[in-house]
Amino acid sequence: MSSRKKIAIIGGGITGLAAAYELTLKAKEGKTPIDIELFEQAPELGGKIITQKDDPFLVEGGPDCFIVEKPWALQLVKELGLENELLNTSSGATGTFVFDNNALHRLPDGVMMMVPTKMVPFIKSKLISWPGKIRMACDLFIPKRKESGDETLASFVKRRLGQEALDKMAEPLIGGIHAGNPENMSLLSTFPRFLEMEEDGGSLIVGMLKRQKKMFEMMKKRPASPGLKKTFFISLKKGLGNLVEELAKVIGNEKIHCNHKISELKKTPEGRWLLEFENHEPTTVDAVIVTTETYAAAVIVKDELPRLADLLNETPYVSSATVSMAFPRNAIPHPLDAYGFIVPKIANRRIMAVTWSSIKWDHRAPQGMVLLRAFVGGSQRQELASCGDQETITMVREELSSIMGITSPPEKSWIYRWPQGMPQYIMGHLERLEAIDNITNQQKGLYLAGAGYRGIGIPDCINQGRQAAVKAWEEIS
Numbered sequence: 313m314s315s316r317k318k319i320a321i322i323g324g325g326i327t328g329l330a331a332a333y334e335l336t337l338k339a340k341e342g343k344t345p346i347d348i349e350l351f352e353q354a355p356e357l358g359g360k361i362i363t364q365k366d367d368p369f370l371v372e373g374g375p376d377c378f379i380v381e382k383p384w385a386l387q388l389v390k391e392l393g394l395e396n397e398l399l400n401t402s403s404g405a406t407g408t409f410v411f412d413n414n415a416l417h418r419l420p421d422g423v424m425m426m427v428p429t430k431m432v433p434f435i436k437s438k439l440i441s442w443p444g445k446i447r448m449a450c451d452l453f454i455p456k457r458k459e460s461g462d463e464t465l466a467s468f469v470k471r472r473l474g475q476e477a478l479d480k481m482a483e484p485l486i487g488g489i490h491a492g493n494p495e496n497m498s499l500l501s502t503f504p505r506f507l508e509m510e511e512d513g514g515s516l517i518v519g520m521l522k523r524q525k526k527m528f529e530m531m532k533k534r535p536a537s538p539g540l541k542k543t544f545f546i547s548l549k550k551g552l553g554n555l556v557e558e559l560a561k562v563i564g565n566e567k568i569h570c571n572h573k574i575s576e577l578k579k580t581p582e583g584r585w586l587l588e589f590e591n592h593e594p595t596t597v598d599a600v601i602v603t604t605e606t607y608a609a610a611v612i613v614k615d616e617l618p619r620l621a622d623l624l625n626e627t628p629y630v631s632s633a634t635v636s637m638a639f640p641r642n643a644i645p646h647p648l649d650a651y652g653f654i655v656p657k658i659a660n661r662r663i664m665a666v667t668w669s670s671i672k673w674d675h676r677a678p679q680g681m682v683l684l685r686a687f688v689g690g691s692q693r694q695e696l697a698s699c700g701d702q703e704t705i706t707m708v709r710e711e712l713s714s715i716m717g718i719t720s721p722p723e724k725s726w727i728y729r730w731p732q733g734m735p736q737y738i739m740g741h742l743e744r745l746e747a748i749d750n751i752t753n754q755q756k757g758l759y760l761a762g763a764g765y766r767g768i769g770i771p772d773c774i775n776q777g778r779q780a781a782v783k784a785w786e787e788i789s
Contacts, residue, residue: 316345317788319781320587320595322574322612323603324352325359326770327762329559330388330777331601335785336563344789349595350563351587353573357560360730361770363553368678370551371636372685373728375770376669377401377547382771384778386546392558397550400543401651405671409653410439411661411715412480416646416653419481425503426469426481427520444476451515464739466494468506472516484654488664490768491632491690491734501737549675552770577602577612585757599757599784603777605629606735606764620751623744627764629732631697632689635708636669637722641682645717648682653715657692663711664690681723686711691736701727735764759784 319335321328332350339346356362362373378385389395409416417439422430428448435445451472457463465486469478478494487494490502499507509519548554560568569592576588580596588594602609606624614621652667664687670677677683686708689697699707705725712718745765752758761776 316347317599318347318349318595318597319599319601319784319788320585320597321348321350321601321603322577322587322609323359323762324350324354324357324568324570325603325762325773326361326556327773327777328352328359328601328603329357329556329563330774331603331761331781331784332563332567333388333559334778334781336567338781338785344785346785346788348563348567349597350568351572351574351589352568352570355570357568357570358553358556360733361552361556362728363551364726365551366724366726369638369681369683369724370676371683371726372551372669373634373726374730375552376667376673376685377545377552378770379544380542380546381544382767382769382775384775385771386542388774389548389555392555392562394548394554394558397548397554398542399547399549399673399675401545401672402674405649405651405668407650409650410480410484411653411655411659412439416715418650419485423481424520424524426473426477426485427509427516429517429520429524439480440476444474444480447474448477450474451517454515456510456514462498462500462739462742464495465497465499465502468499469494472510479658480656483658484656484665488654488687488690490736491630491664491687492736492738493691496736496738498737498739498741501741547673574612576615578616579755583756597757598788599759601759601761601777601780601784603760603762603780605732605762606760607732609760609764617751617755620748623748623751624764626744627741628736628738629764630689630691630734630736631694631729631731632664632687632734633697633704633727633729634685634687635704636683636685636726637705637708637712638677638724639682639684639718639720639722641680643718643720644682652684655715661711661715662693662696662707663688664692666712666715684712689730690734697729698731735768737768757784757787 321331328350332348335348360374364371380386408419410419420437421433422428428434466478469482483494509523510516513519513522572592573590574587575590578586580586584596584598585600586594586596606627610621610624648668648671651672654665655661655663667685669685670683704727752760759780761780763773766776
């Protein structure tokens with residue numbers, strides 16, 4: 313009679329929860345007896361997904377949405393029976409502003425990421441100067457790069473669209489997603505589609521137009537799905553924390569262990585894995601899926617696999633914070649006719665962006681109130697993410713006063729800090745992943761997944777977690 317197999321997941325963020333969920337489904341198939349245990353060092357699950365219900369407000373401490381272009385998050389939502397909870401971006405406003413020359417300029421209609429696809433709105437916009445517009449239009453005539461391989465986001469944008477496009481669009485729009493520095497950001501690791509579009513269209517603008525046409529044709533061929541048409545960004549009515557709660561229900565509380573900090577991971581003479589904890593009894597498992605930040609994973613494998621630990625420590629992380637504030641609508645002079653604004657580095661401000669949360673999403677603030685959320689820190693100004701509460705509130709208030717004309721104090725404020733929370737895919741990231749894979753592929757029963765590897769967004773993390781779970785299941789089965 314074969315003994316039951318056991319798989320451990322280290323980390324209770326969305327990656328670890330997705331892995332545990334996938335294994336729970338596999339276990340219900342009943343082909344192989346299996347025990348699943350998830351260990352999280354924090355008191356609560358969710359990692360960077362934190363939804364605070366502070367009635368009558370609903371505040372997101374970390375991510376507030378996911379994209380539908382990558383299907384894995386939407387698919388999981390449907391599997392969990394949460395499809396009726398899906399929330400589109402509000403139809404009451406649209407677009408984004410860019411802060412430049414002490415004014416908010418609407419990002420021209422038709423700009424996709426940083427690429428203009430509609431000429432009239434782009435020409436009319438005051439965001440980019442006439443020399444800058446002419447330089448961006450030169451993309452249509454600049455030959456594609458002869459060399460193959462990776463380059464930085466800054467190098468690519470300057471080569472195709474020019475310095476002004478980098479400073480006012482690519483850096484705040486694209487770099488802002490990773491809270492990163494375009495000067496060392498690996499394009500192949502973050503936005504390989506840009507290189508593909510250049511290769512496909514000869515120019516970035518032509519490549520983007522071709523991509524749009526392909527997507528439109530695909531949508532026409534796809535059978536119409538019932539229900540409301542989904543926007544590019546999507547959330548849940550009760551916040552993304554609802555996704556965490558539903559995953560925990562399916563996995564089962566008996567399999568989830570919070571306040572369990574792993575101190576070390578060792579290989580046993582029998583080829584299994586010994587998990588040692590700081591304040592609990594050790595346990596032995598047949599496979600382990602590590603979903604923590606790479607530097608945290610490095611700490612627990614350093615004695616058993618020192619070379620792997622060195623590689624994991626090479627991925628840099630930056631700190632950031634979100635600061636949400638609630639104001640009466642009549643205290644805000646701006647018309648709030650968009651979803652918020654981004655702030656380029658060249659503006660030399662102390663915030664990276666502000667989302668007008670209750671304008672972008674319904675169910676976030678009561679009638680007559682507005683919920684705003686500012687982003688602080690990132691690779692350019694990390695030190696600001698660790699300021700004290702009062703200093704942080706004062707700083708954000710000063711920025712909102714200068715940029716939006718808000719002089720009244722907020723009725724409520726919420727601060728969430730993410731020290732060393734955002735991985736940076738700098739040049740050499742893909743080569744480092746290959747070296748990491750070469751080591752883990754030789755270690756039976758060890759799997760790594762999460763934002764530090766192959767995608768930082770919620771859909772990517774869900775996909776990585778479920779893929780790792782499938783590999784672990786197949787190996788021990």
